Amino acid sequence: MTRNLTLTLLGCLTLVACGTPQEQCISQNTREYRVVSNLLREVEANLARGYAWEEREVTRTEWRDCPVVVRDKDGNARWIDRPCLRDVSDTERYRVAIDPAAERRKADNLRQRRAALSAQADEAVRACRAAYPEERR
Known part of the structure; x- marks a missing residue:
């Protein structure tokens, strides 16, 4: 669709x-x-x-900040952001030949x-x- x-x-x-x-x-x-x-x-x-337009989902990998729990030497937990790779989906339009x-x-x-x-x-x-x-x- x-x-x-x-x-x-x-x-x-x-x-x-x-x-x-x-x-x-x-x-x-x-x-x-x-x-x-x-x-x-x-x-x-x-x-x-x-021509017609079609759409498709395209997945690519990009760097994002990911929340991670870290504990200090006393055992207290806190959240920090660390870079990580995440898959991101986009919709891409492309031309298609028609009859x-x-x-x-x-x-x-x-x-x-x-x-x-x-x-x-x-x-x-x-x-x-x-x-x-x-x-x-």
Whole structure:
């Protein structure tokens, strides 16, 4: 899953957790439409760029300060920091070649799917607004 899509989905989950009943209803009933729309946006961006972005976790070792307990000659313990090697993980983005014909087919299929889901999403929004009317300010 790409980083943008992950952030979008996390934002939607936050909306579901904190939104009004109407917002929660709309969010839950239009989830698939939003996912397909986000995938289509990503495929169209890949076509425009000519390549896709992928992500991978990269682990590297670096020096850090590590807390260590030391005792003095009387047996009293205290914490000190000593340098030590620790593994650190980063997310690295890299370019991936795409097959433009396959990406165009994917975009066409996603457009068809989004069009099919659009009527369902519109109906769900109307039903949620009717079931959970909100006051206008």
